[in-house]
Amino acid sequence: MSLPLDGIHHVALITADYPAAKAFYTKVLQARVIEETYREARDSYKLDLALPGGAQLELFSFPNPPARVNGPEACGLRHLAFSVTDLDTAIEHLTTHGVASEPIRIDELTGQRFTFFKDPDGTPLEFYERPTETNGF
Numbered sequence: 001m002s003l004p005l006d007g008i009h010h011v012a013l014i015t016a017d018y019p020a021a022k023a024f025y026t027k028v029l030q031a032r033v034i035e036e037t038y039r040e041a042r043d044s045y046k047l048d049l050a051l052p053g054g055a056q057l058e059l060f061s062f063p064n065p066p067a068r069v070n071g072p073e074a075c076g077l078r079h080l081a082f083s084v085t086d087l088d089t090a091i092e093h094l095t096t097h098g099v100a101s102e103p104i105r106i107d108e109l110t111g112q113r114f115t116f117f118k119d120p121d122g123t124p125l126e127f128y129e130r131p132t133e134t135n136g137f
Contacts, residue, residue, distance in 0.1 A: 003030050003093045004085040011057055011080055013123060018045050018061035020120040025049055028097045029082075031057060051082075068122055079116065079124035087113045087129040101127075 015021035025031045031049035034056065038045055047059040084090040087104065094101050094117055101117040107128075114128040 001089070001093055001096065004089050011055075012060060013057065013080075013119075013121075014060045014062060014065050015121050016061075016065055016067075017120055018047075018059075021059055021061075022047060024120050025057060025059060028094070028099060053083075079126050081114075081126040081128045083130045084127045085130055087115065087127055090127045091115060 013021070025047075026033060026049070029051075031051055034048040034050050036045060036047045043063050045059075045061045049057040049059060051057065091101050091104075099117055101115045104113050104115050106113055110131070112129050112131055114126055116124055116126050119125055
């Protein structure tokens with residue numbers, strides 16, 4: 001089953017568990033490895049990943065990074081939203097990989113469907129169903 005990702009812009013993430021995060025983003029979200037670099041002076045990795053549509057993720061590891069602030073309204077990254085063409089298929093894909101997602105919600109402003117889930121570090125991620133294109137728009 002192929003994950004129906006449509007794309008995002010470049011985003012950089014820091015992980016506390018590099019092997020788990022690398023596996024999550026390459027196996028569950030099916031991102032393609034562009035380049036993996038070990039930075040000896042920092043004892044860390046930088047993993048460049050490609051997503052459909054040309055967007056990229058940069059995954060950084062650092063020894064003992066501070067924990068993510070748990071409050072949903074804290075400053076910083078609130079969540080990372082991935083555009084999908086079929087939300088039901090995307091949720092089924094997560095489920096087959098043992099990743100739980102929240103119940104489907106409806107965006108009250110756009111009427112589009114979406115759901116949230118988390119990566120191994122607890123980073124909030126979202127699948128947002130792309131609007132059906134009509135009349136060339």
